[in-house]
Amino acid sequence: MTDQPMNDGGLVAHGIDTTRPSVARVYDYALGGKDNYESDRALYRQIMKIAPETPVWARANRAWLREVITWLAEEAGVRRFIDAGSGLPTAENTHQIAQKVNADTSVIYVDNDPSVVAHGRALLLDNDRTQFTAADLTKPDEVLAEPSIAALLAGGEPVALVMALMLHHIHDYEQTLEIARKYVDALPPGSYLAITHACNPGDGGPVDVMVTELLEKVKDAFPTLAFRSVEQITSLFGDLEILEPGVVPLGEWHVPGGRVEEERQADIRDAIYGGVGRKASS
Ligand SMILES: C[S@@+](CC[C@H](N)C(=O)[O-])C[C@H]1O[C@@H](n2cnc3c(N)ncnc32)[C@H](O)[C@@H]1O
Numbered sequence: 001m002t003d004q005p006m007n008d009g010g011l012v013a014h015g016i017d018t019t020r021p022s023v024a025r026v027y028d029y030a031l032g033g034k035d036n037y038e039s040d041r042a043l044y045r046q047i048m049k050i051a052p053e054t055p056v057w058a059r060a061n062r063a064w065l066r067e068v069i070t071w072l073a074e075e076a077g078v079r080r081f082i083d084a085g086s087g088l089p090t091a092e093n094t095h096q097i098a099q100k101v102n103a104d105t106s107v108i109y110v111d112n113d114p115s116v117v118a119h120g121r122a123l124l125l126d127n128d129r130t131q132f133t134a135a136d137l138t139k140p141d142e143v144l145a146e147p148s149i150a151a152l153l154a155g156g157e158p159v160a161l162v163m164a165l166m167l168h169h170i171h172d173y174e175q176t177l178e179i180a181r182k183y184v185d186a187l188p189p190g191s192y193l194a195i196t197h198a199c200n201p202g203d204g205g206p207v208d209v210m211v212t213e214l215l216e217k218v219k220d221a222f223p224t225l226a227f228r229s230v231e232q233i234t235s236l237f238g239d240l241e242i243l244e245p246g247v248v249p250l251g252e253w254h255v256p257g258g259r260v261e262e263e264r265q266a267d268i269r270d271a272i273y274g275g276v277g278r279k280a281s282s
Contacts, residue, residue, distance in 0.1 A: 015114035021221045023169065024113040028088045030058035035088050035119055043221055050214045057272050060250045061196050062090065063261055064274050065164050068194050069094055071255040072160045072276075073101035078192065080152055080159040081107045084137050084183075085166025088116055094162065095130040105129060108148050112136045137163075138170055140182035158190035158279075165272070168198040171224040173232055180236040189282040193240055196250065196274040200227035207269045233273050240277030247275035 021043040025036040029044050032055075047054055072078040079102060083094040086109035095107035109120055109132045117134045135143045143149060152159060161183055170176040184193055200211045211227045218225060234247045243256050249270035254260045 016118065017114075022113055022115055023222060024087050024111070024116045027058060027165070028090070030055045031062065031090055033088060033090060035115060043218065046217055047214065050217060051210055051269075051271075053269060057250070057270075061165055061272060061274075062092070064196060064250050064253060065094070065162070066092055066097055067255055067258075067261055068274075068276060069097040069160075069162070070101065071258075072192055072194070073098045073105060075255070076158075076160075076192065078158055078160045079105045080155065080157055081105065081162065082110065082149065082152065082159060083107060083162045083164075084110045084143075085163060085169070086111045086116065086120060086132075087165075088119055095127070099127070099129065103129075106152060107131070108133060108152060110135050110137060110143065110149075137166065138175070138179060140179050140186075144182070144186050153186055153188060156188045158192065159187055160192040160194060161187060162194045164194070164196045165198070167195060167236060168226050168228065169222070169224050171226050173226070173228065176226075177235060181238050184238050184240060184277075184279065187279050189279055191279045193237060193277045193279075194274075195233070195236060195247075195276075196272055197233045197236070198225070198227045199230060199233060199249075199271055199273040202229050207271050210269055211271050227271065230273060234275070237275065237277035240279055243276045243278060247273055250274050 018037040019039055021040045025040040026044050029036040029040055069081070081094055081098055086094070098105040098107060107130045111117065111120060112134060120132045131148045133146050133148055135146055137143055144153070167176055167180065170179060198211070201207055215225065215227060230247060234242065245252065245254060250272045251270045252260060253274045
């Protein structure tokens with residue numbers, strides 16, 4: 001690890017390839033962030049030609065995250081969070097949202113993008129209840145054996161595992177199902193799994209046409225990206241009880257007993273679905 005700055009034309013942290021787009025940095029750019037390079041911005045411009053709602057999706061996803069984390073901390077009383085595929089730090093990160101509700105909340109971030117590792121460690125660790133683990137989430141046995149994660153789970157208290165816009169970066173459906181199952185199995189009783197995921201309804205309609213074209217455009221840069229059906233996304237929750245309103249487009253999702261936040265009500269072709277599942281208490 002080096003503390004050299006990340007910027008175009010300057011020195012970059014070890015392992016960061018600025019010549020190829022990174023999912024984390026393209027997403028950062030969509031959110032108006034500054035931790036991105038020309039390769040990321042060039043791909044983003046291509047994406048925007050096909051899906052001009054991309055920044056709306058990105059903001060809706062962050063609004064969903066804020067709403068879910070707040071509900072889990074306030075209403076469900078969760079004090080342990082794992083943000084898996086955390087992305088680059090942005091305006092409101094999971095630990096800031098959850099620790100605003102209860103300062104004693106522990107948060108572990110996991111990501112394997114070198115840009116996120118470099119910035120995440122520096123910016124996400126602003127207190128001793130927050131940790132960052134650099135790990136590949138497609139290897140659940142290794143991730144679950146990470147000392148910080150193993151210790152969090154061993155406590156036996158409910159944990160919220162957040163996988164926002166992450167599981168669709170595993171290409172093979174059966175592998176994704178198996179990975180999700182391993183993580184869910186490791187969660188203590190009463191835990192939660194919160195997912196947002198790229199969706200292709202597969203009905204030949206406007207979203208289907210758009211995401212098919214989009215996937216073709218980004219396949220060289222992001223070869224493992226997979227848009228899945230609602231049924232496939234729902235199946236990632238395994239045996240968990242899926243909370244209302246179910247696995248639905250982000251523009252329709254609301255916390256149990258609540259209503260859709262204004263920020264997510266935009267009239268767009270909604271290709272991002274979200275849901276929250278709860279593991280039975282023993
Ligand atoms: C689009 S970003 C989403 C960031 C954040 N979760 C959010 O929803 O705002 C997806 C993140 O997942 C991470 N990711 C993808 N595949 C991963 C893997 N196998 N292991 C760890 N992180 C992964 C990427 O590096 C990226 O930071």
